[in-house]
Amino acid sequence: MVFNTPIFFVFFVVFLLIYGLILVQNRPRLYFILVASLVFYGAWNYRFIPLLVGSSVIDYYLALAIAGAATAQRKKLYLALSVAMNLGILGVFKYADFALESTASFLTLFGIEATLPTLAWVLPVGISFYTFQSMSYTIDVYRGDMEPRKGLVHFTTALAFFPQLVAGPILRARQILPQFHELPVPTWEGARHGFLLFTSGIVKKTFADLLAGPAAVLFEADGPVSLLEAWTGVLAFAGQIYGDFAGYTDMAIGAALIIGFKIPRNFNLPYFAVSPVDFWRRWHISLSTWLRDYLYISLGGRNQRLRNVMITMLLGGLWHGAAWTFVAWGFFHGIIITATHWLGQLKVFATFNKSGSKLMTVLKWAITFYLVLIGWVLFRAHSIESAFEIIGNLHTFSGLPEASSVAIRVTAATLVTLIYMHLQDWFVIARGEAFEQKKWIFWPVLVLLQAICLLVGAPSSEFIYFQF
Amino acid sequence: MPGQRQIFLRIFLTILIGMAAAMGLVRGFTEAMGADSQALLGRVLEGQQGLKRLLVEDEDELVMVYGSSMTDAGFSPRQFDQHIAAMGGDVSAWNFGFGGLNPMFQEFLARRIVDDFNAHDRRLKLLLIEFNPFQTTKTRRNGAKAIEEPYMSLLLNGEEIFDKVVEDPESGLRIAEIRYLRDGVSAEAITTYFFAEPFQESSADASIEKDAAIEERINELFAAYFPKHEQEFPNFADCDWCYDWKGGSALASERSAELTAILAEYYSLAQADYRMQLDRLERIETSDIIDLDFDEDLVVAFIEMVRVFKPIADNIEVILLPKNDDWIQNPPEAVQRLQDVIARIERETGVRVRDFQKIDAVSNDMFSDTTHLNGREGREAFTRFLAEEYAHLLVN
Numbered sequence: 033m034v035f036n037t038p039i040f041f042v043f044f045v046v047f048l049l050i051y052g053l054i055l056v057q058n059r060p061r062l063y064f065i066l067v068a069s070l071v072f073y074g075a076w077n078y079r080f081i082p083l084l085v086g087s088s089v090i091d092y093y094l095a096l097a098i099a100g101a102a103t104a105q106r107k108k109l110y111l112a113l114s115v116a117m118n119l120g121i122l123g124v125f126k127y128a129d130f131a132l133e134s135t136a137s138f139l140t141l142f143g144i145e146a147t148l149p150t151l152a153w154v155l156p157v158g159i160s161f162y163t164f165q166s167m168s169y170t171i172d173v174y175r176g177d178m179e180p181r182k183g184l185v186h187f188t189t190a191l192a193f194f195p196q197l198v199a200g201p202i203l204r205a206r207q208i209l210p211q212f213h214e215l216p217v218p219t220w221e222g223a224r225h226g227f228l229l230f231t232s233g234i235v236k237k238t239f240a241d242l243l244a245g246p247a248a249v250l251f252e253a254d255g256p257v258s259l260l261e262a263w264t265g266v267l268a269f270a271g272q273i274y275g276d277f278a279g280y281t282d283m284a285i286g287a288a289l290i291i292g293f294k295i296p297r298n299f300n301l302p303y304f305a306v307s308p309v310d311f312w313r314r315w316h317i318s319l320s321t322w323l324r325d326y327l328y329i330s331l332g333g334r335n336q337r338l339r340n341v342m343i344t345m346l347l348g349g350l351w352h353g354a355a356w357t358f359v360a361w362g363f364f365h366g367i368i369i370t371a372t373h374w375l376g377q378l379k380v381f382a383t384f385n386k387s388g389s390k391l392m393t394v395l396k397w398a399i400t401f402y403l404v405l406i407g408w409v410l411f412r413a414h415s416i417e418s419a420f421e422i423i424g425n426l427h428t429f430s431g432l433p434e435a436s437s438v439a440i441r442v443t444a445a446t447l448v449t450l451i452y453m454h455l456q457d458w459f460v461i462a463r464g465e466a467f468e469q470k471k472w473i474f475w476p477v478l479v480l481l482q483a484i485c486l487l488v489g490a491p492s493s494e495f496i497y498f499q500f
Numbered sequence: 501m502p503g504q505r506q507i508f509l510r511i512f513l514t515i516l517i518g519m520a521a522a523m524g525l526v527r528g529f530t531e532a533m534g535a536d537s538q539a540l541l542g543r544v545l546e547g548q549q550g551l552k553r554l555l556v557e558d559e560d561e562l563v564m565v566y567g568s569s570m571t572d573a574g575f576s577p578r579q580f581d582q583h584i585a586a587m588g589g590d591v592s593a594w595n596f597g598f599g600g601l602n603p604m605f606q607e608f609l610a611r612r613i614v615d616d617f618n619a620h621d622r623r624l625k626l627l628l629i630e631f632n633p634f635q636t637t638k639t640r641r642n643g644a645k646a647i648e649e650p651y652m653s654l655l656l657n658g659e660e661i662f663d664k665v666v667e668d669p670e671s672g673l674r675i676a677e678i679r680y681l682r683d684g685v686s687a688e689a690i691t692t693y694f695f696a697e698p699f700q701e702s703s704a705d706a707s708i709e710k711d712a713a714i715e716e717r718i719n720e721l722f723a724a725y726f727p728k729h730e731q732e733f734p735n736f737a738d739c740d741w742c743y744d745w746k747g748g749s750a751l752a753s754e755r756s757a758e759l760t761a762i763l764a765e766y767y768s769l770a771q772a773d774y775r776m777q778l779d780r781l782e783r784i785e786t787s788d789i790i791d792l793d794f795d796e797d798l799v800v801a802f803i804e805m806v807r808v809f810k811p812i813a814d815n816i817e818v819i820l821l822p823k824n825d826d827w828i829q830n831p832p833e834a835v836q837r838l839q840d841v842i843a844r845i846e847r848e849t850g851v852r853v854r855d856f857q858k859i860d861a862v863s864n865d866m867f868s869d870t871t872h873l874n875g876r877e878g879r880e881a882f883t884r885f886l887a888e889e890y891a892h893l894l895v896n
Contacts (some may be wrong), residue, residue: 052511055508217504220507223514376892482528483525487690488690488691489690
């Protein structure tokens with residue numbers, strides 16, 4: 033069930049009717065959220081509901097066991113069990129075939145033709161999100177960052193909460209769990225902001241779908257592409273992935289807010305970043321902070337920074353998908369983050385950094401955006417060879433590009449869309465609250481934007497991040 | 501708690517009113533830009549209405565040729581009637597050729613047609629179903645993704661839409677929404693057909709140089725043709741599928757000399773090499789017309805369509821329409837694939853498939869492009885051929 037479809041509209045309206053207008057007590061409401069969330073999840077594949085519920089039940093009891101363990105060793109054992117279970121589920125469903133195929137390819141380097149069986153299992157939607165979310169609870173309890181909370185249904189409902197279940201944000205238990213112990217009372221102001229976020233998300237998702245076409249011209253090309261098509265394709269993919277993912281999370285946050293639940297922001301104008309580190313503070317914030325808090329810091333943080341950054345980014349890349357292109361993407365970001373740290377230590381750059389000149393800021397932005405775009409090539413390409421070929425295309429001046437009027441129109445539309453999405457987000461963040469006060473403009477604009485999204489669309493409207 | 505309920509009620513109403521207003525705007529926009537079911541499937545919808553009427557009004561034995569735009573262009577029902585009458589028969593033929601429908605859509609439409617025949621307790625004396633190879637390819641299907649749901653929304657009946665909702669709620673509700681709230685026009689269809697044009701360019705357009713003089717002359721001919729046609733046939737100005745023409749078009753003998761001359765010049769210019777090359781490349785790009793990599797689902801849909809039709813027809817055959825082999829030459833592997841599909845259709849439906857791709861009655865200069873017979877010699881020749889070929893079934 034995707035947010036921008038009629039079935040979600042029906043689902044949400046029925047949900048509101050029952051949750052808000054028929055049920056009055058907290059406990060029935062809690063049970064109802066759980067049932068609705070499982071229906072929402074089951075709409076994709078009901079066979080994976082036991083996996084979701086099972087992992088939440090195990091983590092719930094392991095968290096209690098950690099808190100109640102008499103010795104540090106016991107605590108560690110229970111934590112290890114939780115981590116092993118969550119990573120085991122991920123490993124089996126997401127990475128087993130990748131590992132087997134990579135092993136077989138590796139063996140061929142030594143002349144060994146190994147035919148290893150593959151599982152070819154369907155990847156449960158949202159598995160990367162909810163396993164990380166669930167694992168963060170046991171780790172937090174182990175570290176003493178939060179007390180375990182009694183209430184299996186509360187914990188399972190928090191994990192399965194439909195707005196954020198399949199594509200995040202990856203919530204920390206301490207952010208979301210208390211809201212299920214004391215169900216929030218929605219306010220009109222909150223709901224209104226929820227409508228704004230939901231609409232902002234649906235607009236971005238619509239634009240993202242439209243950008244899929246120009247992106248495919250580059251990434252699905254059978255033959256050579258011109259310089260202009262190559263850059264248009266990369267820019268289009270940058271817009272597509274941003275609109276798709278940020279759009280989805282805005283809709284998730286908005287839907288939750290409409291019924292009173294608060295979910296933190298997951299994107300903060302990432303293409304305005306002025307360094308790779310800054311980019312990761314703005315892009316998929318819930319994942320980058322998760323990796324920072326539970327992996328990077330666990331590895332030792334700034335001690336052996338190079339090693340820890342590289343491990344964190346490699347695993348962060350691999351989190352996105354079981355393919356070497358994602359590993360390469362993570363590796364690339366590890367390198368540019370490390371390079372940024374290293375450059376920051378050089379006196380000459382530190383001076384520039386502190387100068388605060390606009391020119392310097394624009395330069396840093398341009399370099400960062402360029403590096404992010406190169407990263408997207410690794411992310412989106414079908415293979416590493418193909419990625420290098422595309423990167424080559426981006427830097428090969430083979431005469432003047434065939435700038436037919438259509439190609440220029442596509443490039444212009446891509447740029448306008450990319451810029452619009454960021455301007456819209458800037459507006460929502462910086463001016464949203466004031467805008468919401470002006471109800472005679474606010475509501476017509478929202479209706480108009482919804483109408484535009486109902487008016488245009490592209491045939492393939494699956495969310496990219498659902499596959500992760 | 502009552503306060504909470506008020507807020508939820510307000511949220512609930514906001515969503516309903518907001519969506520209703522947004523949907524109202526969408527309908528306003530789409531109607532203003534002429535993007536409605538008529539624009540998408542006008543000929544089909546008119547054909548469906550015409551069918552209901554003919555089943556009541558036309559008491560003769562019925563002949564139907566059902567197929568693609570090649571049937572639409574290549575078969576003249578009134579001329580067919582005349583030929584059969586000249587041979588002593590008395591039938592009423594109808595052209596049910598519709599452009600842009602792949603076999604999946606044709607199957608849905610076939611069900612509606614059969615519903616109507618059953619409702620009126622009528623039968624067909626002869627049904628010829630065109631099998632169009634290049635409409636059954638994977639490429640063709642991929643190109644139709646944007647219109648799959650809109651077409652289904654217009655071609656399925658209420659019961660089938662309900663079944664679809666039960667079977668696959670996500671897709672079913674989308675189809676229901678398109679049918680009942682959007683007049684058959686989805687966002688995808690609007691984007692693909694009404695907004696996307698400035699951003700689309702076929703590789704053919706980019707690679708082949710057009711002859712400006714010919715293009716200009718063709719535009720002049722169009723400009724002269726339509727008013728003249730409207731003047732000569734005022735009753736047929738507003739229909740894509742005209743009941744009085746039985747789904748076909750004007751007979752050559754009905755056109756004035758001036759109109760005939762315009763058409764003759766147009767068909768002559770239309771066959772200019774570069775135009776044929778452009779058309780061929782466009783067909784390769786959109787339909788895989790040379791290699792014919794068939795889509796399994798479309799082949800199955802075609803077979804199912806023939807089965808659906810069988811109970812209402814005394815005589816039924818599948819036919820392949822003439823092919824312009826000056827421009828469309830299939831490699832041996834494609835020919836073999838086509839032969840395999842034909843054999844499969846015969847095997848699984850028990851209906852004979854007649855291959856009229858190369859017949860003496862039709863020559864390559866009778867085409868208006870690489871696939872369609874022209875509206876003068878081509879249509880006449882093929883219609884005469886069909887009348888002669890099937891007279892034994894229609895003339896006692």
